[in-house]
Amino acid sequence: MSAFSEAALEKKLSELSNSQQSVQTLSLWLIHHRKHSKTIVNVWQNELKKAKVSRKLTFLYLANDVIQNSKRKGPEFTQDFAPVIVDAFKHVSREGEDGCKKQLGRVLSIWQERAVYENNLLDQLSQVLQGEKKAKKRPYEEIKLDDEDFASRTSPAEPPQTAELIRALQELENAASGDSALRQRISSLPDEVQDSTLLHRITDKESGDRLSRLVEEACMLLADYSGRLAAEIDDRRQLTRTLTLFLHSQRDGLSQNEQKLEEYKRKLARVTQVRKELRSRLNNLPDLSMLPSVTGGHLHLPSSGDLYNPAN
Numbered sequence: 001m002s003a004f005s006e007a008a009l010e011k012k013l014s015e016l017s018n019s020q021q022s023v024q025t026l027s028l029w030l031i032h033h034r035k036h037s038k039t040i041v042n043v044w045q046n047e048l049k050k051a052k053v054s055r056k057l058t059f060l061y062l063a064n065d066v067i068q069n070s071k072r073k074g075p076e077f078t079q080d081f082a083p084v085i086v087d088a089f090k091h092v093s094r095e096g097e098d099g100c101k102k103q104l105g106r107v108l109s110i111w112q113e114r115a116v117y118e119n120n121l122l123d124q125l126s127q128v129l130q131g132e133k134k135a136k137k138r139p140y141e142e143i144k145l146d147d148e149d150f151a152s153r154t155s156p157a158e159p160p161q162t163a164e165l166i167r168a169l170q171e172l173e174n175a176a177s178g179d180s181a182l183r184q185r186i187s188s189l190p191d192e193v194q195d196s197t198l199l200h201r202i203t204d205k206e207s208g209d210r211l212s213r214l215v216e217e218a219c220m221l222l223a224d225y226s227g228r229l230a231a232e233i234d235d236r237r238q239l240t241r242t243l244t245l246f247l248h249s250q251r252d253g254l255s256q257n258e259q260k261l262e263e264y265k266r267k268l269a270r271v272t273q274v275r276k277e278l279r280s281r282l283n284n285l286p287d288l289s290m291l292p293s294v295t296g297g298h299l300h301l302p303s304s305g306d307l308y309n310p311a312n
Contacts, residue, residue, distance in 0.1 A: 004033040006043055013047045018058045024227055027065040028220055030077075037076035045084050049091060056096040057103055060088065064107050067116060069227045073219075082121060089128045105129055110234060160242050168239050175235070176228035186221060193218045 012026055030040055048059040063081055070077040089108075093101050108125050111117060176182075192198050193215045202208045 004036050006039060009040060009043050010047060013044065013051075013059075016055070016058055016062065018055070018061075020228070020231060023058065023061050023065055024224060027062060027069060027227065028224060030062075030066050031070045031073060031223065032220070034070060034074060034076050037080045041077070041080040041084060045088065048088060053095060053097055056092045057100045060092055060104065060107060063088070064110070065227055065231075068110075068114070068230060069223050071116075072223075078116070082117065085117075086121070086124050086128060089125050093128060101129055106234070106238065160246050165239075165242065165246060168235075168242065172232070172235065172239070175232040176225060177232060179225075179228075182221075182225055186225065189218050189221075190214065 009030075012029065016022055016026055033040070044059065044063065048056060051059060063085070066077050067081055089104060093104055108122070108129065111125075112122055192201065192211055202211060
């Protein structure tokens with residue numbers, strides 16, 4: 001793994017993309033160099049403020065991955081991110097893309113569920129997001145939806161489109177739980193890296209160094225897989241909330257369509273009755289073409305000349 005320097009970190013942050021692989025790869029590199037955690041956090045904060053609007057949320061995703069996956073190795077990152085994370089939330093919520101507040105809320109909900117920070121700090125982060133929400137007027141339909149369904153409070157105001165659900169389900173096909181090759185690698189790890197009682201087998205420095213490298217590789221492998229599993233769990237929770245909202249909107253649509261169907265059935269019945277009565281009335285009307293001719297075809301009517309002819 002490459003050596004640490006501020007320049008190297010700045011370069012890696014400039015190349016950071018929004019993909020899960022990019023975030024996790026850089027996260028592992030940072031965790032490996034956790035003895036530089038204070039410098040890492042300072043550089044991260046400076047680069048966050050300089051980042052393009054479309055990349056700011058990715059910096060928070062990186063911080064989230066580092067904070068959660070470094071806890072087993074030590075509290076360095078959790079402690080060093082704490083003094084700057086509130087300002088980072090404020091910055092991203094104000095300067096980031098539209099819709100990023102919802103994603104920040106997802107990160108915060110995970111931290112609350114897993115007690116990543118003390119309640120005091122979590123409350124400050126919550127107030128940041130709530131303050132941003134109060135500044136924005138919400139449409140009546142969104143407020144009504146919040147009152148009717150608890151699940152919708154963590155979901156978008158608009159029901160998800162079918163294509164979005166299909167895409168989310170397809171993405172889960174490549175989730176960590178389905179990575180059989182990686183699980184096989186983990187199950188094939190030697191016993192020495194998993195059982196400290198076997199350390200007595202180390203009899204020289206060479207074998208100790210070899211085992212140390214294996215342990216380091218195993219830690220990175222397991223940290224990576226744990227991070228991917230945690231992300232998958234988060235994705236599945238979000239998908240569950242999205243599906244709940246989708247089902248709620250489908251039930252509403254079904255109810256509305258059933259009401260419309262009954263309304264149009266009643267209209268059809270009325271139109272059918274009009275058609276029936278109209279046909280009956282037409283059948284009872286006389287056929288003028290069947291009446292006899294008044295002249296009979298032979299009556300000669302006098303002309304004006306005939307009326308004034310003295311001879312007549």
